[in-house]
Amino acid sequence: MTRLLHASLIALLVIALDQASKAWVLYDLMNPPTVMHIFPFLDLVLAWNKGVGFGLLKAHSLWGTLALIAIALSISGVLGVWIWRTTDKLMLWSLSMIIGGALGNIIDRLRFEGAVVDFIYVPVYIFGYHFPAFNVADSAITVGVCLLILESYVRKKK
Secondary structure, three states: OOOHHHHHHHHHHHHHHHHHHHHHHHHHHOOOOOOEEEOOOOOEEEEEEOOHHEOOOOOHHHHHHHHHHHHHHHHHHHHHHHHHHOHHHHHHHHHHHHHHHHHHHHHHHHOOOOOEEEEEEEEEOOEEEEEEOOOOOHHHHHHHHHHHHHHHHHHHHH
């Protein structure tokens, strides 16, 4: 049971950090919207993302938004079952971060007519394509997936 409590706290921490950072950006930092150059490799911008990860599969209707929410909830449910069954701490952390990030973005979709607030922009261009803006939830999902891959690699080594 302690394991599930830890997983819940990690997911809730990700959600809280994500929603707090988005509120700060929306209602204070980017009011009015602007581009803030923090470092040569990091800008803060205000972007509304109606797609999934990095703007892919944009939902242009209520049904598309509901489908994205349903998919994210389904994946979170599957990951929750995986957490229930695992005893590995690294896997618990990674899955909890992914769930927290997914739920943070779902909250945005419900609040902002299907859109997610993105504000971290790394101006990197590869073959003329730029890396899209992202947020704390996207970062948590990415780190969680990387930790999951690392855990899988470590497990294979054993």
